[in-house]
Amino acid sequence: MATYGANDLRVGVKIIINGDPYTVVESDFVKPGKGQAFTRARVRNLKSGRTIEQTFKSTETVEGADVEDRDMEYLYTDGENWTFMDSGTFEQLEAGATAMADAVKWLKGNEKCVVTLWNGVPLQVTTPNFAELKITQTDPGVRGDTATGGTKPATLETGAVVKVPLYMEEGEILKIDTRTGEYVSRVKA
Amino acid sequence: MNLAALHERASLNQQVRVFFAERKVLEVETPALSQAGNTDPFIDSFSVNTPHGLRYLHTSPEYPMKRLLVAGAGDIYQLCKVWRRDESGKRHNPEFTLLEWYRLGFTWQQLMHEVADLLHTLIPHLQKPPRFCSYREAFLESVQLDPHLATEAELSACAQAHGIAISGDMPVQAWRDLLLTHCVEPQFPTDQLTFLYHYPASQSALAKIQQVDGQAVAERFEVYLGALELGNGYQEQTDSAQNRLILVQDAHTRGHDIPVDERFLAALEHGLPECAGVALGIDRILLCRMQRDDLKQVIAFSWEVA
Numbered sequence: 001m002a003t004y005g006a007n008d009l010r011v012g013v014k015i016i017i018n019g020d021p022y023t024v025v026e027s028d029f030v031k032p033g034k035g036q037a038f039t040r041a042r043v044r045n046l047k048s049g050r051t052i053e054q055t056f057k058s059t060e061t062v063e064g065a066d067v068e069d070r071d072m073e074y075l076y077t078d079g080e081n082w083t084f085m086d087s088g089t090f091e092q093l094e095a096g097a098t099a100m101a102d103a104v105k106w107l108k109g110n111e112k113c114v115v116t117l118w119n120g121v122p123l124q125v126t127t128p129n130f131a132e133l134k135i136t137q138t139d140p141g142v143r144g145d146t147a148t149g150g151t152k153p154a155t156l157e158t159g160a161v162v163k164v165p166l167y168m169e170e171g172e173i174l175k176i177d178t179r180t181g182e183y184v185s186r187v188k189a
Numbered sequence: 190m191n192l193a194a195l196h197e198r199a200s201l202n203q204q205v206r207v208f209f210a211e212r213k214v215l216e217v218e219t220p221a222l223s224q225a226g227n228t229d230p231f232i233d234s235f236s237v238n239t240p241h242g243l244r245y246l247h248t249s250p251e252y253p254m255k256r257l258l259v260a261g262a263g264d265i266y267q268l269c270k271v272w273r274r275d276e277s278g279k280r281h282n283p284e285f286t287l288l289e290w291y292r293l294g295f296t297w298q299q300l301m302h303e304v305a306d307l308l309h310t311l312i313p314h315l316q317k318p319p320r321f322c323s324y325r326e327a328f329l330e331s332v333q334l335d336p337h338l339a340t341e342a343e344l345s346a347c348a349q350a351h352g353i354a355i356s357g358d359m360p361v362q363a364w365r366d367l368l369l370t371h372c373v374e375p376q377f378p379t380d381q382l383t384f385l386y387h388y389p390a391s392q393s394a395l396a397k398i399q400q401v402d403g404q405a406v407a408e409r410f411e412v413y414l415g416a417l418e419l420g421n422g423y424q425e426q427t428d429s430a431q432n433r434l435i436l437v438q439d440a441h442t443r444g445h446d447i448p449v450d451e452r453f454l455a456a457l458e459h460g461l462p463e464c465a466g467v468a469l470g471i472d473r474i475l476l477c478r479m480q481r482d483d484l485k486q487v488i489a490f491s492w493e494v495a
């Protein structure tokens with residue numbers, strides 16, 4: 001497996017720290033004029049999602065993590081596992097709830113996702129940036145109220161609950177930014 | 190590419206030249222590509238294959254400028270490009286501009302004031318006066334530990350207590366460097382210069398060493414704006430034997446990968462006049478002047494796109 005020098009720890013590089021895979025989310029070179037140089041990095045644990053700060057001596061080498069991002073299509077879930085298919089090879093993989101995390105809120109079927117694999121096992125699932133989903137339950141709309149900017153909760157067909165403008169009705173389809181979980185717009189049926 | 194930065198740099202260079210002309214300090218040039226390199230253990234030179242053998246791009250013009258001082262050049266300054274390998278990040282570019290100057294008969298304290306005068310001219314929005322703080326005081330204030338007396342175990346425990354995650358062993362000075370960069374420097378005010386002085390004697394480089402409160406310390410200072418180091422100054426070591434000792438020791442620490450500058454050492458045997466010298470990073474000063482946070486915003490074409 002590849003190893004990285006402290007100077008190579010650029011954003012996006014995947015490494016092993018204490019046996020867990022991490023991705024570098026921020027890194028900076030610090031060095032007092034006449035002193036020892038360090039790479040000060042913020043790294044995200046790809047299993048837990050937690051971000052920590054880690055400092056590396058400039059002379060240190062770090063083991064690379066065998067992490068791969070694969071474009072896969074979401075097929076179905078049995079409630080415990082979520083099945084994805086590689087549309088090129090038709091190979092199927094199952095991701096558990098930990099790897100799915102918030103992704104479960106935005107998937108109905110057939111979405112093109114990025115599945116992050118570590119040693120071949122799904123670690124993380126990234127859904128498309130936007131999802132179009134139907135409102136299955138929300139309190140009756142307030143007609144004509146398009147100016148106050150007020151919101152109310154709405155339950156979507158996937159079970160996700162998001163805040164929507166007061167005028168939105170059950171059965172309407174809306175566009176959600178899956179990265180923030182925020183309402184973007186109403187989708188004309 | 191930032192056109193405003195081009196204009197700011199041009200006017201900054203002009204201000205620098207006016208500042209030194211008014212003070213009768215002579216602008217000089219020395220070679221960028223020399224037969225010997227910098228032996229400092231933590232500064233790496235680029236080497237260049239030439240038809241006349243390996244040469245090194247200077248990491249600062251210190252050695253040849255001191256040769257000029259020995260030759261009787263008087264007060265001198267130089268504004269030049271220098272190169273340091275493997276120094277790359279938001280606040281480092283392997284190729285950068287250095288302003289280095291030497292003042293005969295100055296003490297390092299006088300030089301700190303001159304540095305402050307220049308920086309207040311180049312970065313007008315700063316609060317005055319600057320803050321002056323010894324290495325020991327700065328550590329006591331931010332991590333409650335005397336950097337000269339603390340052991341490796343105490344320094345490492347202190348780093349851990351401050352949430353610094355790092356693996357493996359390091360020598361005492363590396364722990365001090367770690368605490369300095371992670372805990373001490375971030376406490377410096379962001380709108381006022383900080384002068385940090387009296388470094389551990391092991392960090393003297395070519396500065397004189399002095400006993401203070403029973404502790405050998407270097408007559409060396411660094412100037413900061415916030416956590417950003419802008420420059421490094423010395424009461425220059427004039428003893429030629431001491432200079433040789435430092436260079437030879439450093440070359441040994443490095444595993445003799447860089448030849449010691451014998452021309453520099455030979456010049457010093459003729460007597461370096463008593464003086465203080467300092468080098469400032471012009472790109473970083475520009476960063477502060479334009480209130481930006483990444484050198485890419487002030488360098489026309491940074492390392493990645495050069």
